[in-house]
Amino acid sequence: MLSFSHEVQSLAQAQPEEDLRRFKFKWTLPRLIVQLVCLLAVNALALTLIFPSLKFKPIPLGLPILASVNSPFSAVYSSFDLMQVELAQPEFPWIVLGTVFLIGAVVGRAFCGWVCPVGFIQDIITNLKGRLDFVSPRTHSSAKKLKYLLFFGTLLISGTLGLALYLGVGNDYKTALGVLASGPFIAISPDGTLFGVVPTLIGLARDNFASLLTKPPTIQQVWVYLTQVPPLLALRILILVGFFGAAWKVPRFFCRYACPTGAMMAIFQKYSLAGIKRDPVKCTKCPHCEVKCPMQINILDLPWEKFNDPECIMCMECIDACPHGSLSPKFP
Numbered sequence: 001m002l003s004f005s006h007e008v009q010s011l012a013q014a015q016p017e018e019d020l021r022r023f024k025f026k027w028t029l030p031r032l033i034v035q036l037v038c039l040l041a042v043n044a045l046a047l048t049l050i051f052p053s054l055k056f057k058p059i060p061l062g063l064p065i066l067a068s069v070n071s072p073f074s075a076v077y078s079s080f081d082l083m084q085v086e087l088a089q090p091e092f093p094w095i096v097l098g099t100v101f102l103i104g105a106v107v108g109r110a111f112c113g114w115v116c117p118v119g120f121i122q123d124i125i126t127n128l129k130g131r132l133d134f135v136s137p138r139t140h141s142s143a144k145k146l147k148y149l150l151f152f153g154t155l156l157i158s159g160t161l162g163l164a165l166y167l168g169v170g171n172d173y174k175t176a177l178g179v180l181a182s183g184p185f186i187a188i189s190p191d192g193t194l195f196g197v198v199p200t201l202i203g204l205a206r207d208n209f210a211s212l213l214t215k216p217p218t219i220q221q222v223w224v225y226l227t228q229v230p231p232l233l234a235l236r237i238l239i240l241v242g243f244f245g246a247a248w249k250v251p252r253f254f255c256r257y258a259c260p261t262g263a264m265m266a267i268f269q270k271y272s273l274a275g276i277k278r279d280p281v282k283c284t285k286c287p288h289c290e291v292k293c294p295m296q297i298n299i300l301d302l303p304w305e306k307f308n309d310p311e312c313i314m315c316m317e318c319i320d321a322c323p324h325g326s327l328s329p330k331f332p
């Protein structure tokens, strides 16, 4: 699946030839700080694990990020999760849609680059690896469509269920959907597993740690326990393992190819007020910016006046990477 362009790889290693002594504002550190703060803020209810006397309640606010409604630690929720829940009630998600519309129109997909904890985790993995690998353009271009399929497929299930319930004929449909009824993506999303299920499992293991040490289970007991793991939980763990493996292979794999929230915001990104411009006089088409783009965007093929590629998460990595200072944010 991966193909390495030798030209691009060698350019990645080449030193920028421009004058490096000139001060240039870098976005990397501010973004890292914002992402870290947002990771803690979005999962702020985890503090109750350390301070049980704290009485926190989630804010009923939907943001275009991944923050599972099923996680006991989410302080805010994913807009897409709320949409699924409300459609299945059935209610039309006016407020959630309004918030998404407003955020999307102003900053496009920037919440993916700056706020979403799942995006941040993938950035950490890529930084640990220390290298951005490229996917062949053909595979990349086809795989990008998968997230739209997941987005519209999920909305179709939740929307038809909501409509059927509204018309008073949806009970059998709801029963047939089982755990998917309250949100098909919620039931399997890696954020709910990572920030909800895994800490809960760790908490259970910690509570039973002493008894496990004094009386360790036999291999047969472990096997019996494993065979009793609910299939949905096993599937969620498998998806989470796949998520980590894919993020190691390809920067922001989940954001590029699988995230329905990313798909939803990509639609807005194209028309958002925020974008990036490229000064064609300073630009030498070197192309250090493209090499550093975690979303593999062909920046040099986009209009220089302002570009709003649907895949752009406004991470500003390209701006930092440009040795000639030819890229900068543009608003509006």
Ligand code: SF4
Pocket (backbone or CB within 6 Å): 064, 065, 066, 111, 112, 113, 116, 117, 118, 119, 120, 254, 255, 256, 259, 260, 261, 262, 263
């Ligand atoms: S694409 Fe999805 S997972 Fe990635 S940053 Fe955006 S909301 Fe988060």
Ligand code: SF4
Pocket (backbone or CB within 6 Å): 276, 292, 293, 294, 295, 296, 297, 299, 311, 312, 313, 314, 315, 316, 317, 318, 319
């Ligand atoms: S084009 Fe620039 S800002 Fe957009 S995703 Fe790529 S590196 Fe980030």
